[in-house]
Amino acid sequence: MKISIIKIGGNVIDFPEKLDEFLKLFSKFPGHKILVHGGGIMASRFGESLGVMPEMVDGRRITDKDTLDVVTMVYAGLINKQIVAKLQALKVNSIGMTGADGNLIRSIKRPVKDIDYGFVGDIKEVNTKLIDHLLKGDLLPVVNAITHDQKGQLLNTNADSIASALATSLAADHQVNLYFCFNKSGVLIDEKNENSIIPLINEDIYQELKKENVIHSGMIPKLDNAFEALMKGVNHVWIGKAENLLLATKGKLSGTTIERHRYDLY
Numbered sequence: 001m002k003i004s005i006i007k008i009g010g011n012v013i014d015f016p017e018k019l020d021e022f023l024k025l026f027s028k029f030p031g032h033k034i035l036v037h038g039g040g041i042m043a044s045r046f047g048e049s050l051g052v053m054p055e056m057v058d059g060r061r062i063t064d065k066d067t068l069d070v071v072t073m074v075y076a077g078l079i080n081k082q083i084v085a086k087l088q089a090l091k092v093n094s095i096g097m098t099g100a101d102g103n104l105i106r107s108i109k110r111p112v113k114d115i116d117y118g119f120v121g122d123i124k125e126v127n128t129k130l131i132d133h134l135l136k137g138d139l140l141p142v143v144n145a146i147t148h149d150q151k152g153q154l155l156n157t158n159a160d161s162i163a164s165a166l167a168t169s170l171a172a173d174h175q176v177n178l179y180f181c182f183n184k185s186g187v188l189i190d191e192k193n194e195n196s197i198i199p200l201i202n203e204d205i206y207q208e209l210k211k212e213n214v215i216h217s218g219m220i221p222k223l224d225n226a227f228e229a230l231m232k233g234v235n236h237v238w239i240g241k242a243e244n245l246l247l248a249t250k251g252k253l254s255g256t257t258i259e260r261h262r263y264d265l266y
Contacts, residue, residue, distance in 0.1 A: 001174045003135065004033045004249075007163035010041030011183035012242050013079055020086065022181075022242045027090040030249065032135045034166060035094075035142045037083065038159035043074040058220060063118040063156040071156050075144040083142050094140040099147030100154065102130045105162065107147040107155050121147045121155030123162065126169035164225035164234075171233035178234050180222055181242035186256035187223070189214060202259050203227055226258040 006029070012022050026035065040061065044054040047070040055062040063071065080096040087094040099105030099121075107121030134141050143166070145159040160180065167178040186197040198205070206223055209215040215223065226237040238248045240255020247254040 001132075001135065002031050002177075003170055003174050004029065004031060004177045004179065005036060005163050005167045005170075006033060006179045006181060006245065007036040007038075007159055008181045008242060009038045009159065009183075012181065013037060013039045013083075014041040018242070019083070022245075023083065023086050023090060025243065025246055027087065027092045029246065033140060034131070034135075035083070035140065036144075036159055036163040036166065037075075037079060037142070038145045039071075039075050039079040042079060043071045046070055046074050057115055057117075058217065060117065060120070060158060060221065061156060062116075063120050065119065068119040068154065068156055072146055072154055076146045080142060080144045087140065087142070092140055093138060094142050095134065096142045096144070098144055098154070099157065099162070103127050103150065104130055104141075104143070105147040105157070105165065106150050107157055108149055109153065109155060119153070119155055121149070121157040123147065123157060123165040126165055128169050128173070131166070131170060132173075158221060158225075160222050160225045164229045167229050167234045168232035171229075171235070176234050177236040178226070178229050178238070179245060179248065180226070180237070180239045181245060182222070182239065184241065185244070185254075186240045187215065187219065198256055200257050200259055223258070227260070230258065230260045 012018050047054055047067060052066045052070050076098045084094050084096040097104055104127050105123055106125040107123050110117045110120045110122050143162060145157055145162060147155050147157040149155060163178060167176045170176050185194045187201055189196040189198060229237055237258040238255050240248060244254040
């Protein structure tokens with residue numbers, strides 16, 4: 001089975017018109033697919049309104065108990081069910097899921113080392129049999145950024161990591177492509193210049209750009225997940241704007257393709 005996993009974030013979710021346009025495009029995306037979403041912008045806004053101020057380290061959210069309550073309400077409730085309802089209106093039969101639903105994704109609470117991330121989950125296991133069952137039944141999973149530890153504790157888990165974990169787990173038995181949609185045209189040399197796209201990036205280039213501080217903050221976990229996915233058998237990883245998603249499936253130059261091998265294109 002060929003499966004595409006598409007991850008979207010707050011740059012789409014936080015704007016109703018953008019979300020509507022993306023879901024129309026996504027509904028036309030060919031083949032079996034899974035949608036993974038975060039929603040950090042909206043979670044931060046809701047949290048601030050409740051006096052729960054966001055705290056980020058290297059693009060990752062520190063999650064105390066109050067923050068966990070907020071992100072669970074926003075990711076698993078408001079955002080997830082809005083997306084499912086909109087997809088149903090587009091005649092796409094979808095099902096909204098946390099990692100706890102059907103024991104889809106089991107995580108452990110991240111051990112405290114230099115930083116205590118709180119109730120943040122590191123993924124340990126994906127229930128691929130459940131995904132197979134849903135896809136074969138023509139159900140489209142819409143997976144949000146909440147997992148569980150199978151001991152009753154919900155955990156906030158990076159949505160890029162969830163997309164990557166789903167992709168790598170399914171890659172053992174299927175041909176899997178992974179698409180990260182975010183607010184830039186791709187990986188950029190100059191984040192202020194949308195035309196400075198690096199069309200193809202490998203790990204050597206990535207490490208060099210990190211040293212030069214060209215790549216930083218939230219892009220680091222995104223690319224870390226991309227390379228890990230390729231190392232574990234994922235066929236193809238793409239990063240770019242949501243509106244260019246269909247172009248990427250047609251082989252047209254858009255966004256950044258992530259490769260394991262060395263090419264001197266930069």
